[in-house]
Amino acid sequence: MPHCPNCQSTNVVKNGRIHNGKQNHRCRDCGRQFVENPQQKISSAETKQFIDKLLLEKILLAGIARVCNVSELWRQNYVNQKYEAIPKQVNVSSKKKARLIVQCNEMWSFVGNKQQKYWIWLALDIDTSEIVGLYVGAHDEFGARQLWASLPPVYRQCAVAYTDFWQAYGMVFSDKRHKAMGKETGKASSIERFNCTLRQRVLHLVRKTLSFSKKVENHIGAVWLFVHHYNASLSR
Incomplete structure (x- = not known):
């Protein structure tokens, strides 16, 4: 009984x-x-912390479920909730009002299928190597404005931005605060190196793969998760 x-x-x-x-x-x-x-079993705090670490590496979500001995349904629900809760605002060290220099660039990946491109707009402080601006969306003037809006106030007031020749930058950044440069100048080397790191660490961004995101929210959340981790690691 x-x-x-x-x-x-x-x-x-x-x-x-x-x-x-x-x-x-x-x-x-x-x-x-x-x-x-x-x-059904309740996953421990240690298991969740381990999953959080694995999400920062280029590992399939199905592989995470196998390694951590959790169901794929539980894993997906946990990942969905985590990505949804991630702050969508950069967290950087405090800066004085002085001349600041940032490098800006865009990189693309897919969501759902290879016909749906999403662009990641990034701004990097060349002195601290911090990511100080981030937006994921369209490759147009609106995307450039969202990148500008994502910068902390001190950067919008004091920073000079080095970018490529994509016309959207010129529509948003003032002439005296914007310098368009070719790759041969080396003025974009730091942000391009970070782009490479991002592709190597975030599985969703690998081009020749079937592992790209199926949900826009998770695609954006995965990028923000890594950027927060990257900025935090610089101060350790």
């Missing part, structure tokens, strides 16, 4: 079946519904 896990009563009756076909029971004394020998 099954016992109620809530009140230990044996006054229980069968109450249909759950999604996987197992017999469901209901306690007549306290109303609790339950199954015997449930397969």
Whole structure:
């Protein structure tokens, strides 16, 4: 005779079946519904911390589920919630109002399929190597404006931005605060190196793969997760 896990009563009756076909029971004394020998388990805080670390490496989500011995459904729900909760604002060290120099660039990847490109706009402080601006979206004037808006106020007031010749920058950045340079000048070397790091560490951004994001929210969340981790690692 099954016992109620809530009140230990044996006054229980069968109450249909759950999604996987197992017999469901209901306690007549306290109303609790339950199954015997449930397969679902609660993942520990240590498991979640381990998954958080694995999300910062180029590992398939299915592989994370196998390594951590969790179901793919639980893993996906956990990842969805984590990406949704990530702050979409850069966290950088405080700066004085003085001349600042940033390098800006854009890189692309896919969401859903290879016909749907999303562009990652980035701004990097060449003195501290911090990512000080980030936007994920369209490759147009609106994208450039969102990158500009993502910069902390001190950068919008004091920074000179080195960019490529993409015309959207000239529509947003003032002439005295904007310098368009070719790759041969080396003025974009730091941000291009970070772009390479980002592609090497975030699986969603690898071009020749079937692992690109299926959800825009997760694509954006994965980028923000790594950027927060990267900036935090610079101060250690």
